[in-house]
Amino acid sequence: MAAPEPEAPTTARSRAKDHSPWNWLLFIPIVVPLIPAFFNADSPRLFGFPRFYWLQLAWIILGVATTTLVYQMTKKRGDR
Amino acid sequence: MWRDHLTEIIVFSFLFLLVSAMGFVAARWRAPRDMAHLDEWGLGGRSFGGWITWFLVGGDLYTAYTFVAVPALIFGAGAAGFFAVPYTIVIYPMVFLVLCRLWSVSHRHGFVTPADFVRNRFDSPILALLIAITGIVATMPYIALQLVGIEAVLKTMGVTGDSALARHLPIIIAFAILAAYTYQSGLRAPALIAFVKDSLIYIVILVAVVYLPYKLGGWGDIFDAADAKFKASPAPGDGILLNANNQLQYVTLAFGSALALFLYPHSITGVLASRNRDVIKRNMSALPAYSLLLGLIALLGYMAIAAGVKPLPGAKAGSVDGNTVVPLLFDSQFPDWFAGVAYAAIGIGALVPAAIMSIAAANLFTRNIYKEYLKRDASPAQEANVSKITSLVVKVGAVACIVFLDPQFSIDLQLIGGVIILQTLPAVALGLYTRWFHRGALIAGWVAGMGLGMWMLYQIGNPTTGKKHFAGSAFPLSEFGFDTTKTIYVGIVAVLVNLAVAALLTLVLRAAKVADGVDATTPDDYFADEGDPRVTPGPDRDADAAREPVA
Numbered sequence: 132m133a134a135p136e137p138e139a140p141t142t143a144r145s146r147a148k149d150h151s152p153w154n155w156l157l158f159i160p161i162v163v164p165l166i167p168a169f170f171n172a173d174s175p176r177l178f179g180f181p182r183f184y185w186l187q188l189a190w191i192i193l194g195v196a197t198t199t200l201v202y203q204m205t206k207k208r209g210d211r
Numbered sequence: 212m213w214r215d216h217l218t219e220i221i222v223f224s225f226l227f228l229l230v231s232a233m234g235f236v237a238a239r240w241r242a243p244r245d246m247a248h249l250d251e252w253g254l255g256g257r258s259f260g261g262w263i264t265w266f267l268v269g270g271d272l273y274t275a276y277t278f279v280a281v282p283a284l285i286f287g288a289g290a291a292g293f294f295a296v297p298y299t300i301v302i303y304p305m306v307f308l309v310l311c312r313l314w315s316v317s318h319r320h321g322f323v324t325p326a327d328f329v330r331n332r333f334d335s336p337i338l339a340l341l342i343a344i345t346g347i348v349a350t351m352p353y354i355a356l357q358l359v360g361i362e363a364v365l366k367t368m369g370v371t372g373d374s375a376l377a378r379h380l381p382i383i384i385a386f387a388i389l390a391a392y393t394y395q396s397g398l399r400a401p402a403l404i405a406f407v408k409d410s411l412i413y414i415v416i417l418v419a420v421v422y423l424p425y426k427l428g429g430w431g432d433i434f435d436a437a438d439a440k441f442k443a444s445p446a447p448g449d450g451i452l453l454n455a456n457n458q459l460q461y462v463t464l465a466f467g468s469a470l471a472l473f474l475y476p477h478s479i480t481g482v483l484a485s486r487n488r489d490v491i492k493r494n495m496s497a498l499p500a501y502s503l504l505l506g507l508i509a510l511l512g513y514m515a516i517a518a519g520v521k522p523l524p525g526a527k528a529g530s531v532d533g534n535t536v537v538p539l540l541f542d543s544q545f546p547d548w549f550a551g552v553a554y555a556a557i558g559i560g561a562l563v564p565a566a567i568m569s570i571a572a573a574n575l576f577t578r579n580i581y582k583e584y585l586k587r588d589a590s591p592a593q594e595a596n597v598s599k600i601t602s603l604v605v606k607v608g609a610v611a612c613i614v615f616l617d618p619q620f621s622i623d624l625q626l627i628g629g630v631i632i633l634q635t636l637p638a639v640a641l642g643l644y645t646r647w648f649h650r651g652a653l654i655a656g657w658v659a660g661m662g663l664g665m666w667m668l669y670q671i672g673n674p675t676t677g678k679k680h681f682a683g684s685a686f687p688l689s690e691f692g693f694d695t696t697k698t699i700y701v702g703i704v705a706v707l708v709n710l711a712v713a714a715l716l717t718l719v720l721r722a723a724k725v726a727d728g729v730d731a732t733t734p735d736d737y738f739a740d741e742g743d744p745r746v747t748p749g750p751d752r753d754a755d756a757a758r759e760p761v762a
Contacts, residue, residue: 149308149738157304164297165466167458171290173451179430183452184510187296191502194300198307198496206489 153204160194216368219542222551223368223558227385230407230559234392234400234566241399247592249323252397252599253574254484257318261490261497263402268481268494269501270405271568272299272472274353275360275561276625278412278508283533285512286522289441289449291457293509294465299502302469303495310473310495311488312643315739316732324571325479325639326579332642334728335650336583341657342635343579346476349632350572351605352624353475355612357561357568358382359534362613364554366523367538379614385558386565390606393566394599398484401566408563411556413504415541419514419553420507423544427517433510436517451513456696460685463700471633471702474640476571477564487741508537515540565609573601623681627668630684630702634660637706637713643737646730652716660709667701 163169164187173181180188238246241258250257259267277295284292313328322328326346330339361382365371371378392400424430434451441449448457472478485491515536520543525532538557541550577598582589589597612624638653648656670690673682685698720727 149311154308157307160304161301164300165462167453167462171453171458176431179424179432179434181434181451183290184293184434184506187293187300188503188506190297190300191499191506194303194502195496195499198304198499201304201307202492202496206492 149205151201151205153201156197156201160190160197163193164190216370216542216547218547219368219551219554220370222548223364223554226407226411226552226555227558230404230562231388231392233403233407234389234396237392237399237403238396240396240403246397247595249574249577249591249594249598250321252595253323253570254480255398255402257484258486259402259484259490260486261493264481264485264490264494265497266405266409267398267402267484267567268478269498270401270408270560270563271477271481272498272564273501273505273560274357274564275557276353276356277505278557278560279360279363279534279537280356281505281509282512282515283522283536285509286515286520286536287449287512287533288446289437289451290453291448291461292512293506294461294468295509296502296506297462298465298468298472299505300499301466302472303498305469306473307492307495309640309643310482310491312737313479314482314485314488314491316643316736317483319736319739320732323483324476324575324578325474325635326575329638329642330579330583331731332646333638333648333650333653334731335654338638338650338654338657339579339583341654342638343575345631345635345657346575347572347605349628350476350568351608352612352628353477354565354568354572354605354609356625357565358386358609358613360561361385361558363532363534364538364557366532367535367542368554379610382613383610385562386606386610389562389566390569390603393569393602393606397599398480398567398570401563401570402484404559404566405563408556408559411552412560415549415553415556416504416507418549419511419541423511423514423518423540426544427514433513433517437513440516457685457698459688460698460700463703464684467633467700467702467706468629470636470640470706471629474632474635476575477568480567480571480574489740511537511540518543565606569602569605569609570598572605573598576601626681626684627665630664630668630705631661633702633706634664634709637710647717648713649717649720649725649727651720651725652713655716656709656711656713659712660705663708664701664705667704671701 170183170186172183175182177185241256246252281292281295286292313325316322316328320327320331322331324343324346326339326343329342330336333339365381370381396403424433427433427436438451441451448454453461473482482491485494518540520536520539522531522533522539523535524530538550538554541553545553577594581597582594586593634657637648637656641648667686668684669680671681671683671686672679684701686701686704688695688697688699
């Protein structure tokens, strides 16, 4: 349901509003946190945190960065 | 005894009463002349901007139960409890675009609930009724769980009695106050209180994650203490890392819970109350600030291990109440007055979501049961009134759950709630993108997913606690005949079966040319935004003016 537009094309005018290649970036913070091979280990530790914990916390930043980027790039021009 | 905790009790009560007063005043906050309309009472006038929405949605997704139960899970099982972090990361990019579509179509047509949308999209009152009932049933135990959060705090402060009534009296009083101001102020009350709740929680957690590691010898020692505990315990699934058998469970539970989160009617209520699409998009990138908080709160479970916290006894002899771990940690490590502030944060943290949930459940009843089946020509004022009264009934029901049932039972109900709310995914979430599914097929898919989900949950026992059924959401794949000890989250399997049945039956019904009703929405409805002159009542019979107090 992650959504970059699996729907049938509607009117050309409507599509222009939501459709953007930037939306595909949203898959990164959906897929990456769900691959345990990346994070299920103790070393290296950071400030005493095993990798399992600090890396998953770091992905929050990945999520924020990606959604913010997509929001900024798809924002309607001339809007507040 | 409660006398040892006098300072904590005074601080807790003071802050609790302060926000209650705010709850009553909230009726006048940003209020229009006429509150007797569901858009005003139940959606705060659909006018909330970025900050309010952030606090409101954050306040209703990250509940007292999260703050109490997630660390308790980490305390007991270790890494497996950390699933809440990836869960709250993947949710926002996933719904980033979906919720905007829901917002637009809901504004055009005056929808208040997800079932309103389904009713008009698929032209099926039966499907809408199923969605509404699913939402109400999934929400009730969730409200009851908020009480479990308050109860854990009260128990730690020694405010307990011997008889059932004495034990529950503080909660009954707290909920009576909550019910009164929700009745009066509607969604404006939790929106206003959420500011206080989250400020308190942020303060408490920032202090906790700086001060406690310093006191307990640093993060490295905290993790080592947890590691040592899990290595010594006989349970196979615990540890500070995942093992080979529970990785699939971890990932599917995180993903499935994320799918479920914005299907809960109360999350949708918070989203529909926002002013425009921009507010939603901005919030989807700003809300993860709470996830960071959640991750740190989760680690309080390990701090409790390092601090040698022993949970208080549970309701039954020989059992322990894991939910008391965090309150006990605060009690043992902080000065009394600060522990009181922390308890107030948890207690108030329970009221905000409980209020939003009861409003959402009340809206579902009003729109999709009362107006659909009991009184077709209900006026907006009558709708608002029914919703107000229903919200009271819902809260009485939630209190009854806690008083008359073992709280453990409410936790099991909540587990079931997550699995059943997921079954509304094809109609609500996919329905926003496609009308390809046939309404009959969606109903059949719902029945199949629900049946399978319940059967799977029924099969899951827990040998350590001696429970035979509904003891968890990790289903062993060996039950399906796979030669493995891996487990998987029940909700994911059930919703996949739901989708498969809906897809297959759609093909069959289309081939048989069974009537499919009329879609009351147009493709353009899914892009409408604030300021668009067409964000006004549609031609639809249910349409109440989504009047915008345009800024």
